[in-house]
Amino acid sequence: MISQWVIPVPLLPDEIISSWLVRAALIQGCDPLVLTGSVWPKLRIWTRDTDRFFDDESIDPLCAVSGIPKQEFATSTLYSVACQIADGNLPVKASWPWMLTLGARNTKRRSGLQYCPVCLGEDSTPYYRLQWRYAWHVCCEKHGCALYDRCNTCNAPVEPHRLLAEDQQVSVCATCKTDLRKAIPTSCATNALDFQREADRVVLQGQGECLGKTIDVHHWFDLASFFTSLIRRASRSNNTILIDFVHRLGVKLPEGLAVIPGAGIEMLRIQGRQKFLESLYPLMMVGQEQFELALKESGIATQTLCEKGKALPERLLEMASSLPDKSRIRTRKQVCKLSGPRPRHEVMRMMARLQHKLEMAKR
Numbered sequence: 001m002i003s004q005w006v007i008p009v010p011l012l013p014d015e016i017i018s019s020w021l022v023r024a025a026l027i028q029g030c031d032p033l034v035l036t037g038s039v040w041p042k043l044r045i046w047t048r049d050t051d052r053f054f055d056d057e058s059i060d061p062l063c064a065v066s067g068i069p070k071q072e073f074a075t076s077t078l079y080s081v082a083c084q085i086a087d088g089n090l091p092v093k094a095s096w097p098w099m100l101t102l103g104a105r106n107t108k109r110r111s112g113l114q115y116c117p118v119c120l121g122e123d124s125t126p127y128y129r130l131q132w133r134y135a136w137h138v139c140c141e142k143h144g145c146a147l148y149d150r151c152n153t154c155n156a157p158v159e160p161h162r163l164l165a166e167d168q169q170v171s172v173c174a175t176c177k178t179d180l181r182k183a184i185p186t187s188c189a190t191n192a193l194d195f196q197r198e199a200d201r202v203v204l205q206g207q208g209e210c211l212g213k214t215i216d217v218h219h220w221f222d223l224a225s226f227f228t229s230l231i232r233r234a235s236r237s238n239n240t241i242l243i244d245f246v247h248r249l250g251v252k253l254p255e256g257l258a259v260i261p262g263a264g265i266e267m268l269r270i271q272g273r274q275k276f277l278e279s280l281y282p283l284m285m286v287g288q289e290q291f292e293l294a295l296k297e298s299g300i301a302t303q304t305l306c307e308k309g310k311a312l313p314e315r316l317l318e319m320a321s322s323l324p325d326k327s328r329i330r331t332r333k334q335v336c337k338l339s340g341p342r343p344r345h346e347v348m349r350m351m352a353r354l355q356h357k358l359e360m361a362k363r
């Protein structure tokens with residue numbers, strides 16, 4: 001295939017497609033919005049998450065102008081890894097599990113793209129990596145520093161698609177034009193980096209170990225999601241049995257967790273995810289014997305272990321089958337709650353949702 005552009009722009013190692021699109025525009029001397037408008041005249045692609053592209057309608061016009069084959073683009077989007085994690089059930093509009101959400105409104109973003117200032121600084125051509133959109137990536141393994149998810153100067157989200165031709169490099173902040181490579185590297189939490197390494201290994205090998213058994217990528221991340229929600233519940237709960245249970249598993253509960261709208265780790269900013277991964281790592285590493293002992297000795301009931309309306313991950317079903325069932329007590333409690341005030345965390349969440357909306361409206 002031959003490129004129709006004056007200057008052909010090859011994809012760089014692990015480059016994410018949105019980074020390549022912006023680079024391609026800047027190299028041709030035009031604004032990213034102008035280039036994408038000419039490739040897809042009928043689509044306003046920056047109002048969507050371009051890194052989730054996988055359909056022919058989106059990719060074919062790009063192959064035609066760039067001369068890059070479809071298979072190469074396939075490795076530069078989130079689709080294949082997200083597909084493994086979600087076992088093929090990827091919603092068109094809702095967030096994808098373990099992939100950071102952009103919170104896009106028109107062409108503005110709330111968050112979702114991270115960077116390592118040292119990596120960008122060492123690149124002969126700075127570019128954004130695919131891995132920086134994974135929710136479990138909070139550190140740069142190569143440089144041992146924490147990633148950034150905002151501009152270090154003006155705190156705006158990283159939005160390279162809003163750059164202009166004269167900005168020339170994708171490593172410039174689209175809002176204040178600061179060079180993101182100048183951000184000072186900070187240290188990264190050890191357990192969070194260990195979790196990141198383990199999750200990367202699971203994705204690469206297509207399987208992982210958990211509670212003494214080998215499970216596939218989907219079930220491993222499903223368990224990690226379940227444990228994430230267990231950590232969140234335990235850290236905001238007064239339920240001493242639940243807290244005792246997680247302590248028995250060697251988990252130190254995170255403090256000062258950000259209150260976020262929705263429940264997913266995919267929407268959290270980097271500091272919040274780092275805290276979760278710190279607590280999550282020992283949970284994912286716990287042995288079957290220790291887990292079963294903690295279930296038994298804490299006296300935890302099925303309803304405390306698993307939130308109402310949620311299913312237990314497959315790996316836990318058998319182990320939890322002998323737990324006491326207190327469903328009747330719980331039902332009665334819930335009926336009483338309906339007439340009372342909303343719990344504090346719910347009010348905080350509503351407030352956070354409102355603040356997000358105001359923040360977006362101001363931008």
Ligand SMILES: [Zn+2]
Pocket residue numbers: 116117118119120140141142143
């Ligand atoms: Zn780096």
Ligand SMILES: [Zn+2]
Pocket residue numbers: 151152153154155156173174175176177178
């Ligand atoms: Zn800035």
